Amino acid sequence: MKITLRGVRGSIPTTGPDTKYYGGNTACTEITEDGCMLVLDGGSGMQHVHVDRNSTNKRIDILLSHLHLDHIQGLGFFKPLFDPNMEIHIWGPASSTRSLHMRLSRYLSPPLFPVVIRDLPCKLVLHEIENSVFETGPFKIQSAFVLHPGPTVGYRITSKKSVFTYLPDHEPALGLTGILKNTKWISGFDLADGTDLLYHDGQYTTEEYKVRIGWGHSCQQDTLLFASLTGAKHLLLAHHDPSHTDAQLTDMFLSLQKNNNYPFKYEMAVEGMEINLP
Amino acid sequence: MPAYEIEIILNRQLADCLSIPVFITDTKGNLIYYNEPAEEILGQRYEETGEMPVETWSTVFKPIDESGNVMPPDDLPLVKTLKDCLPYHKTFRIENLMGKSEKISVTSYPIIGRANRFLGAVAIFWKAKEE
Numbered sequence: 001m002k003i004t005l006r007g008v009r010g011s012i013p014t015t016g017p018d019t020k021y022y023g024g025n026t027a028c029t030e031i032t033e034d035g036c037m038l039v040l041d042g043g044s045g046m047q048h049v050h051v052d053r054n055s056t057n058k059r060i061d062i063l064l065s066h067l068h069l070d071h072i073q074g075l076g077f078f079k080p081l082f083d084p085n086m087e088i089h090i091w092g093p094a095s096s097t098r099s100l101h102m103r104l105s106r107y108l109s110p111p112l113f114p115v116v117i118r119d120l121p122c123k124l125v126l127h128e129i130e131n132s133v134f135e136t137g138p139f140k141i142q143s144a145f146v147l148h149p150g151p152t153v154g155y156r157i158t159s160k161k162s163v164f165t166y167l168p169d170h171e172p173a174l175g176l177t178g179i180l181k182n183t184k185w186i187s188g189f190d191l192a193d194g195t196d197l198l199y200h201d202g203q204y205t206t207e208e209y210k211v212r213i214g215w216g217h218s219c220q221q222d223t224l225l226f227a228s229l230t231g232a233k234h235l236l237l238a239h240h241d242p243s244h245t246d247a248q249l250t251d252m253f254l255s256l257q258k259n260n261n262y263p264f265k266y267e268m269a270v271e272g273m274e275i276n277l278p
Numbered sequence: 279m280p281a282y283e284i285e286i287i288l289n290r291q292l293a294d295c296l297s298i299p300v301f302i303t304d305t306k307g308n309l310i311y312y313n314e315p316a317e318e319i320l321g322q323r324y325e326e327t328g329e330m331p332v333e334t335w336s337t338v339f340k341p342i343d344e345s346g347n348v349m350p351p352d353d354l355p356l357v358k359t360l361k362d363c364l365p366y367h368k369t370f371r372i373e374n375l376m377g378k379s380e381k382i383s384v385t386s387y388p389i390i391g392r393a394n395r396f397l398g399a400v401a402i403f404w405k406a407k408e409e
Contacts, residue, residue: 175291
């Protein structure tokens with residue numbers, strides 16, 4: 001399973017010289033194996049997901065964690081949606097009030113976007129998911145609702161030999177005492193349990209988090225604790241705050257390293273980073 | 279054992295922040311969490327007991343109606359909520375294991391999560407005014 005990070009920034013694209021290293025595009029991760037492609041979230045990084053036009057596989061599965069703008073703003077610029085030869089499946093969290101089609105149409109319709117969903121030339125299939133298990137190509141995928149404002153799911157993607165967990169927007173420490181040590185009471189635990197690679201929200205410093213509790217994101221210290229409790233083997237800290245420059249992110253990481261001694265590998269997510277899992 | 283549904287976790291986190299006794303049960307009525315104020319009613323600490331099967335925790339105190347008769351379980355708000363997934367409210371007396379009697383009000387509501395799934399119930403207790 002080859003994992004390519006196309007966008008690791010949170011909230012709003014922040015392209016500029018100060019964010020050149022970690023990247024300014026919002027949430028999008030590309031996964032390929034055996035010629036099959038998954039795209040996790042459709043943030044602005046989605047514009048850099050390119051499909052091999054010579055590939056015989058004409059199907060792409062897009063897995064949306066939720067429908068906040070930084071996770072769908074790239075959808076309208078994803079070329080395969082405009083290719084009548086392509087079959088695109090979009091999976092997204094169910095809501096108890098409105099269909100996925102209706103919620104996506106809020107963005108993919110005038111005045112915000114000139115094209116409406118029904119006019120997209122590809123063969124488009126929408127799937128509403130909750131705590132679900134489904135398969136596509138070589139991937140077995142588990143989704144579950146996690147702590148973040150509005151219907152939001154995380155994903156556990158199992159390929160032939162490895163597991164990748166995707167929790168880009170997640171606040172498991174929400175509450176009076178932070179992350180509870182009893183794993184039955186931890187949001188997202190089952191998705192990340194023993195995973196080979198955990199991609200997880202780590203937007204804030206501990207100080208920043210104190211005044212942003214309930215916003216749906218994690219401080220890096222909590223993310224490390226979450227990874228430790230789940231037994232993740234490798235952690236990527238992501239959803240970088242748009243106000244954090246490259247220099248600040250590097251300082252934050254150095255501070256984490258200085259103050260923690262976790263046995264697993266952890267690093268900051270960087271746009272363009274490629275990771276191959278066996 | 280798998281982690282609880284997010285709606286259950288959120289209810290626990292809320293209960294942790296409240297100064298009124300809160301009990302959270304699964305769909306079978308097993309007590310999966312109670313907060314610190316609720317510990318005073320049960321006379322036991324959550325950290326010590328952990329979760330309690332319905333058979334155990336339902337015997338910790340005895341509900342009594344206005345006439346002093348023991349109330350059947352089906353008349354209790356939480357039991358009714360578990361049965362038909364609706365909120366209920368009732369004021370009655372309880373007698374704890376020490377024989378101490380108190381007038382309390384109980385409000386219960388079902389936890390019906392996303393995709394309309396019934397996941398458990400919450401009961402909130404507070405002392406009612408003695409007339």
